[in-house]
Amino acid sequence: MADTATPSIASPPSRQAVETVIGVLTQRFGDRLQRGEDIRRQHSHTTTWIAPQLPDAVAFVRSSDEVQEIVRVCAAHRVPIIPFGTGTSLEGHVNAPLGGISVDFSQMNRVLAVHPEDLDCVVEPGVTRKQLNETIRDTGLFFPIDPGADASIGGMASTRASGTNAVRYGTMRENVLALKVVTADGAIMTTSRRVKKTSAGYDITRLFVGSEGTLGLITEITLKLYGIPEAMSAGVCSFPSVKAACDVTIATIQMGLPVARIELLDALQVKASNHYSKLTLPELPHLFLEFHGSTASVKEQAEMFAEIAAEHGGGAFQWATKAEERTKLWQARHDAYWAALQLRPGAQGVSTDVCLPLSVLADFVAETVDDLERSNLVAPMVGHVGDGNFHVLVLVDMNDHNEVRRAQDFVSRLNMRAITMDGTCTGEHGIGQGKAKYLEAEHGPHMVALMRSIKQAIDPLHLMNPGKLALA
Template identity: 60%
Template sequence: MTIAVERPETCADENAVSIVVEGLKARFGDRCSTSQALREQHGHTTTWLGNQPPDAVVFAETTEEVAEIVQLCAKHKVPVIPFGTGSSLEGHVNAPFGGVSIDLSRMDKILEVNAEDLDCRVQAGVTRKTLNSYIRDTGLFFPIDPGADASLGGMAATRASGTNAVRYGTMKDAVLGLTVVTAEGKVIRTGGRARKSSAGYDLTRLFVGSEGTLGIITELTLELHGQPEAISGGVCPFPDVDAACNAVITTIQMGIPVARIELMDSVQVRACNGYSKLDLAETPTLFLEFHGSEAGVREQSELFSSIAEEMGGGPFEWATAAEDRTKLWTARHDAYWAGKSLKPEASIMVTDVCVPISRLAECVSQTAQDIAARGLLAPIVGHVGDGNFHVQILVNLEDPAELQTTAEFVEQLSLRAIDMGGTCTGEHGVGQGKQKYLRREHGDALDVMQAVKHALDPDNIMNPGKILPQS
């Protein structure tokens, strides 16, 4: 059992869908499939929302092919849903109105790398790990790291961020330009390679974070960064969550250029110890990393050690060897699976919020109290350097009472974050799961979003049912 998602009346009749699917099979052969298993795989993968499979899946290999598919679907008003790697968490790739899933995973070419200008151009299906492996010998790297080896097109569509965001920003900062297929099947290019421009509307930022509801991203021009001369990092335990969060707040307010600063509560540390074979003290812990010169990272580490000590934490144990740092960050990225190991028979419902850094300790502390009061097993992890944290609730999907308790907890957390001047989602996106909080967060600005959607997609074929409530 999962959370049921009612399938609305489809925006295309069955005859229109049949015409489109037959046309796609004739054009793309075995790259167009109506297999039940493949369709369900493209309905959803990592969400607790019910599976809503598309009517067909097409594997595109070029921008021109994506445009061709969209043109056929637009002619018959059949929905199109872009699919990258399927790692999104809020039902982004579900097909509530049916339609065609356009799988971009075969669009995996790195088209150009301009090392002198610190930028590159890639197809949407290239994953972040593939890009970093390809450019390693240039002395450059792409810093946005959401944990999963997500596709770069999907990362742009959901405005992803991750462990390095406190130092290097999010996808909105990393994307210089895009190639997008619009709802009518037209190919447009936004932005460029220049680092700033005052020429017209910033369409790049409009499409970044639009979750496929305004157009399908097929190529990206991305900003790269030089690999740091030195990297140091390590872990620092704290007596409680408040102390850990206050150490984060002080570190950021003092302007220490920390590259990563991640929180694990005691439950998550216990899970990681068991799953990743660590021996950390099972108490709230910060994972940190500093980038820069040898002298710079040493100074930054020493400054943080002083802050931690003042907050009752420590000792801060450095991990300067690359293999030691890799082990720590692998454990952090495996937090999802580590959490699941605490209750293997349960499913994980993952949610995230983001608040102003000054409200971080208060929000995390109140969230921990809510978890205890509701009797939930729910580790907390977070990219706390920018006020963003995640809760992984282990829930029995066959237990209606437990589902109800979980849903009430998620709502309480989301509304608290909004009321603190934050957001109901810092990086997972809206999809289907967070729609009901947008009016509370954005007010009348939600009507402007609706107007933009209608102007660019009047027939509502681009990933319908996501972000904006259906009117």
């Protein structure tokens, strides 16, 4: 199937309109409205090969009312608004293709309320996941969604993030109870009450979760929390091939084994992680696992997994029961991106992700391995394979035009192959700019037209994060 062309985005605002908005906001925010090139470039950077597109200014906000002021001023002069959390997104979400005002939420970083009896909390969007868990640790609760980077909760909600714990605890979609949002007309609205379920009208919360800032700016998030497990045990197991590791993952999930995390690292990534994170694993594909529960149940789960792995040629399951050992193991997994870059110093890392039904995951990964070999590309793989999601990091010499083309062709084939096998072109990175051309291929023209009609109804001037999701 051929790639679907990305529709053009709206026209940029006039220079006069931009300068008027900057003048008004400077009077209101003082030195919290910055327009130096360095700060603008920092707020447009991407961690992939998408070229940076700078905003005209950056506003550092501290309240919903301030966000509302910015939106109203920008709407009056038709100047775009781009939300910014920590800048860890991978598909150009924070780029400003038409210029405009980047709204930085890093100073909206308060945990507003914790309700231990109800297992929920209310936070501002600039709170990071690590900050939240440090704040609530004494309550015996934790927030499990862990995309790897210390991302902001607002950014995680906007991109419907998931990560290593999703196989047990779900994604942001399942763990956001309500949002406070400033819409394109400057209204402040709350999408739901602080309850675990409701049948009152449309599920507007879920509409905004994953909307990538194209419908409004999130200024408050109500989240589910969970009790910290009595016991946690992590471990690693090697396999003769990536396919064997995927087959074990499928068998483990089908057996109903309640693993908290089950992560794939291929042999190349293990080599990189050994060097970068000072591990001593054999250079073979590995699964990293973690079990949560009571002491007895964790031990039983680990033993059952070891039996399943042995049936598929897996090596000995190596335990990591001490907290510091588990921390080192998962830090190595989270540092996989930086470790992989050391395999080819000077190369650009291009990270892409897909998600497949578990039944076809092993075959899909095997095809991807063959594709990489034919393409002569260096590209380690990791994956949250418990829910069918995996990532490929292509290491590209951006000065070699032939290699860039091969890498682009590979990424295109990867995404289209996932779609044709009833998967998705992105399990957690989101569409942003980088995957916009695959949205119609995945959903079909009628579904994308419906998305555009929702965008038009909520943001008729196309001011909210234009150029993302191919909807403007």
